[in-house]
Amino acid sequence: MAVGVLALQGSFKEHIAALRRIGVKGVEIRKPEQLNNVDYLIIPGGESTTMAKLADYHNLFNALQEFVSTGKPVWGTCAGLIFLANKAVGQKSGGQKLIGGLDCVVHRNFFGSQLQSFETQLAVPKLAEKEGGPDSFRGVFIRAPAILEAGPDVEVLADCPVPSDNARTTIPAAEGKKEKVIVAVRQGNLLGTAFHPELTSDSRWHSLFLKMGKEAGERNLMSADESHLEDCQEKMPHDLPIFE
Numbered sequence: 681m682a683v684g685v686l687a688l689q690g691s692f693k694e695h696i697a698a699l700r701r702i703g704v705k706g707v708e709i710r711k712p713e714q715l716n717n718v719d720y721l722i723i724p725g726g727e728s729t730t731m732a733k734l735a736d737y738h739n740l741f742n743a744l745q746e747f748v749s750t751g752k753p754v755w756g757t758c759a760g761l762i763f764l765a766n767k768a769v770g771q772k773s774g775g776q777k778l779i780g781g782l783d784c785v786v787h788r789n790f791f792g793s794q795l796q797s798f799e800t801q802l803a804v805p806k807l808a809e810k811e812g813g814p815d816s817f818r819g820v821f822i823r824a825p826a827i828l829e830a831g832p833d834v835e836v837l838a839d840c841p842v843p844s845d846n847a848r849t850t851i852p853a854a855e856g857k858k859e860k861v862i863v864a865v866r867q868g869n870l871l872g873t874a875f876h877p878e879l880t881s882d883s884r885w886h887s888l889f890l891k892m893g894k895e896a897g898e899r900n901l902m903s904a905d906e907s908h909l910e911d912c913q914e915k916m917p918h919d920l921p922i923f924e
């Protein structure tokens with residue numbers, strides 16, 4: 681079985697390469713019927729307004745919403761996280777369509793413009809508990825969103841300190857009082873990260889995501905067995921950027 685990666689625009693090739701590094705096949709998804717052939721779906725980073733327009737154009741919204749409701753694992757990174765949120769703020773006028781499902785309020789460009797993109801070490805004790813490796817993860821934030829509010833069923837997997845001078849953020853005054861914002865969450869079959877794990881060589885978010893299918897009782901979905909996964913992870917140094 682394969683992992684689908686929504687391939688309308690954005691970093692879908694990078695996700696497919698990241699999956700390949702842990703021995704898993706990623707399949708590009710552009711049409712609603714292609715979702716029938718996959719048991720996992722990754723919605724990559726990119727530009728969420730453009731992605732929403734393309735999804736509408738390709739009649740993908742209903743199929744994506746159905747996929748989310750089946751309980752199969754879905755992971756949104758950056759623009760993909762915005763897409764999965766029940767509510768987004770800081771959108772272009774008129775807003776944009778969202779798939780929804782993730783009980784969160786996301787600020788679309790919380791950390792500012794493209795020029796204010798940054799990298800930082802995030803504390804990820806829960807990821808390390810499940811996947812081993814260091815307690816920190818190199819977060820690559822590209823015109824990144826942040827989660828301002830999360831519902832009771834949402835587990836916070838990482839947060840990020842907000843710079844005290846707010847120099848980097850576009851946050852409105854009310855949210856400006858925050859000392860930190862949420863940047864990685866899980867809610868049942870849904871995973872969301874505001875940063876781009878596919879741009880680093882640390883595969884732990886990808887392997888965590890694949891385990892979510894197993895946890896949901898769906899066995900034998902991976903094209904690589906566990907021992908192969910562990911083998912790859914051991915050989916792969918953590919924390920190195922990948923620029924492909």
Ligand SMILES: NC(=O)CC[C@H](N)C(=O)O
Nearest residue numbers: 725726727728758759823
């Ligand atoms: N790297 C990203 O995916 C950026 C997302 C961007 N903030 C948006 O609105 O879509």
